[in-house]
Amino acid sequence: MVNNTYYPSARSVVSVVLLLGFLLVPFVAGMTGEGYYITFTTRVMIMALAASGLNIALGYGGMISLGHALYLGIGAYAAGICAFHGIHNGWAQLAIGLAAGGAVACVIGPICLRTSGMAFIMITLAFAQMLYFLIVTLDDYGGDDGLSLTARSTLPGLDVNNSTVFYYIAFAALMLTLFFTARMMNARFGRLIQGCKSNHRRMVTLGFATLRYRLAAYVLSALVCVVAGFLLANLVRFASPSYLTWMVSGELMVMVILGGMGTVMGPVVGAVVILLIEEIFSNVSLGLPGNLDSLVNNHWTAILGVFIVIATMSVKRGIYGSLPAGGRKP
Amino acid sequence: MSLSLVILQLMNGLQFGVLLFLLSAGLTLVLGIMNFVNLMHGSLFMLGAYFSAAVLGATGSFAQAIAAGVLGTLAVGLILERLVFRKLYARDHMYQVLATIGLILFFNEAVRVIWGSGSISTAVPEFLRGAVAIFGLPYPVYRFAIIVAGLLVGLGLYLLIHRTRVGILIRAGASNAAMIAALGINIRLLNTAVIGLGAALAGLAGLMAAPISSVQSGMGEPILIMTLVVIVTGGIGSVRGAFYGALIVGLVDTTGRVFLPVLLRSFMEPLKAQTLGAAVASVLIYLVMAAVLALKPQGLFPVRHG
Numbered sequence A: 001m002v003n004n005t006y007y008p009s010a011r012s013v014v015s016v017v018l019l020l021g022f023l024l025v026p027f028v029a030g031m032t033g034e035g036y037y038i039t040f041t042t043r044v045m046i047m048a049l050a051a052s053g054l055n056i057a058l059g060y061g062g063m064i065s066l067g068h069a070l071y072l073g074i075g076a077y078a079a080g081i082c083a084f085h086g087i088h089n090g091w092a093q094l095a096i097g098l099a100a101g102g103a104v105a106c107v108i109g110p111i112c113l114r115t116s117g118m119a120f121i122m123i124t125l126a127f128a129q130m131l132y133f134l135i136v137t138l139d140d141y142g143g144d145d146g147l148s149l150t151a152r153s154t155l156p157g158l159d160v161n162n163s164t165v166f167y168y169i170a171f172a173a174l175m176l177t178l179f180f181t182a183r184m185m186n187a188r189f190g191r192l193i194q195g196c197k198s199n200h201r202r203m204v205t206l207g208f209a210t211l212r213y214r215l216a217a218y219v220l221s222a223l224v225c226v227v228a229g230f231l232l233a234n235l236v237r238f239a240s241p242s243y244l245t246w247m248v249s250g251e252l253m254v255m256v257i258l259g260g261m262g263t264v265m266g267p268v269v270g271a272v273v274i275l276l277i278e279e280i281f282s283n284v285s286l287g288l289p290g291n292l293d294s295l296v297n298n299h300w301t302a303i304l305g306v307f308i309v310i311a312t313m314s315v316k317r318g319i320y321g322s323l324p325a326g327g328r329k330p
Numbered sequence B: 001m002s003l004s005l006v007i008l009q010l011m012n013g014l015q016f017g018v019l020l021f022l023l024s025a026g027l028t029l030v031l032g033i034m035n036f037v038n039l040m041h042g043s044l045f046m047l048g049a050y051f052s053a054a055v056l057g058a059t060g061s062f063a064q065a066i067a068a069g070v071l072g073t074l075a076v077g078l079i080l081e082r083l084v085f086r087k088l089y090a091r092d093h094m095y096q097v098l099a100t101i102g103l104i105l106f107f108n109e110a111v112r113v114i115w116g117s118g119s120i121s122t123a124v125p126e127f128l129r130g131a132v133a134i135f136g137l138p139y140p141v142y143r144f145a146i147i148v149a150g151l152l153v154g155l156g157l158y159l160l161i162h163r164t165r166v167g168i169l170i171r172a173g174a175s176n177a178a179m180i181a182a183l184g185i186n187i188r189l190l191n192t193a194v195i196g197l198g199a200a201l202a203g204l205a206g207l208m209a210a211p212i213s214s215v216q217s218g219m220g221e222p223i224l225i226m227t228l229v230v231i232v233t234g235g236i237g238s239v240r241g242a243f244y245g246a247l248i249v250g251l252v253d254t255t256g257r258v259f260l261p262v263l264l265r266s267f268m269e270p271l272k273a274q275t276l277g278a279a280v281a282s283v284l285i286y287l288v289m290a291a292v293l294a295l296k297p298q299g300l301f302p303v304r305h306g
Helices: A008-033 A036-060 A069-084 A091-115 A119-138 A163-188 A188-198 A200-203 A209-238 A246-259 A266-284 A292-298 A300-315 B001-033 B041-058 B062-083 B094-115 B141-163 B167-176 B177-182 B187-212 B220-236 B240-263 B270-295
Strands: B131-134 B137-140
Touching: A008 A163, A036 A188, A036 A246, A069 A119, A069 A209, A069 A246, A091 A119, A091 B270, A119 A209, A119 A246, A119 B001, A119 B094, A119 B167, A119 B220, A163 A209, A163 B001, A163 B167, A188 A200, A188 A209, A188 B141, A188 B177, A200 A209, A200 B187, A200 B220, A209 A292, A246 A266, A246 A300, A246 B094, A246 B220, A266 A300, A292 A300, A292 B041, A292 B141, A300 B001, B001 B041, B001 B094, B001 B137, B001 B141, B001 B167, B001 B187, B001 B220, B001 B240, B041 B062, B041 B094, B041 B177, B041 B187, B041 B220, B062 B187, B094 B220, B131 B141, B131 B270, B141 B187, B141 B240, B167 B187, B220 B270, B240 B270
Parallel strands: none
Antiparallel strands: B131 B137
16 A cells, blocks of 8 residues: 655755745844855855766766866866956857857767776766866966956846856756756656666676767756856956865765765765864864864864764765665555 | 986986885885775875984984884884774775875874974985995995985885785785685785884885985875876886886986986077976876876786686
8 A cells, every 4th residue: 555645854944944044044144144054055056066067977977086176177177278368258158168168078988988986987088187287287277376257157137246246147057957957867767777787798788889878967966066066257357276186076976976976966965064163174263272262273184084984984875875865655 | 418327317216216116115015916006105204304303313313213213113104094094995095085185194293293394404324425436437326325225125116025925915806806805815914014014114215215315294195106107107006017117107207307407408498408308308107108008907916806
């Protein structure tokens, strides 16, 4: 017998609270006059977007890429370099970034996918490093110092310089990505790449040309990161080579896995948790005795490091992933 | 371009290659035998440099500095194996990546807390100063000593792995760990030993690099990436592959940085040649790696499994 009474699961409660929270932050911040939190939450949503992108390859496709900072960087520098050459239209910049990111992913994707396991991790890392060193040596575009955007990209009809408007642009990008990820992963394509993750040999035996599906997932995940990079550069009006460092790739991976990979909301939860830890320990006065407060504020990355180690060892399916999922009870 | 410059740069490439070999020999065993992705190998390199620099500063004794660098990293490696790594051997690679990234963050910040965020400079010991003549050219004694020491360690490793019982176990472990465990070998002890060996070698590389590079937080990461390139190029799990891979990467990287701008200058304007040459040189080793992997996904010297 089917019990049709609907119990909201822990996962759906967390998702709804989180997304409603995102929706309402500008109102609350506007009322309390804390404009800083709009910028901070915009950054959280952009990193959540990038982590959601990585999740398509890593969480659903099982491709452990330690090089997605590459695509974040391409998006950021697409905005930066276009603005440098006088192209300020955001759609044009985004199109150029997506084309560049897609082209790069289509070239290096097949090379990376020739390898598997540990070699895949390292080759994706190496390609990201390659672009990092290229960018650092390009003195025309700021080299080591990064490239300032004189103004945010213009989007016809939208006042992007208003931080609330920009907030909702990032919000919309995140919502669209989450929606399409959820739809896609229940469609044939999504089922296929999840099948490749759990048993690749079986999928090949069943007669699927797996390479093209995995490549498509890799490219899609790269493109989402390009969009995130584009937004990130616009948020801070700066394209920095530091977006391309491998620690950024690592941080994205931490967000996806600690949040709960292979779930739609996991990367969002991961991004929120990691960035909140960063914010709390680096900026907030915790009221500890002596000069412990400044010690913690100055050296918060050590605390983040210990947190990551302990969380990795103890939480097997990620924070969101270990919450009970919904569905009808038997 | 004179012949002497070429020889000097080849020597520098060799010296860098030898340092890379010390790091990659240990790491390739950890990756190959235990199937454990240890990204904090670079942090052990950094700790080796810090430990020896601190002891050298305090006592002035080079011998004690060496002992501190090697034994200190050995101890850190063994403690981490016990507390963290051991719990992750059976888990997926991505959890190993995650935990070791956490450790990198921790150690980079820990050395900042202990030794400050500035870089520490250490002096080359008295008896290793000056220059030695190589093909009639003066070459710094210290760099030459690194090459000699590295090659000696390489020889020692070769003998250990190919001529001793422990070496047989290590090689057997690299090709089929489950089988040698079934044959009654204490694989956990072997794992601990391999981690310890890798950590000590990384510490040795770190203390040798300390006087010719700036000892600072985060110094381990660039060299870790290079080490990974070496290992993937050479073939994961193969010490022989690590040796040739390290020499290739060391020579290509060092000579590329010097000679590519010079080469390009002969057919384009100097300023452009400088920029383009530097850009291409910095990605040269990655191109080499990508080319090797595109042709031989298992690396140059694949370890045969099963």
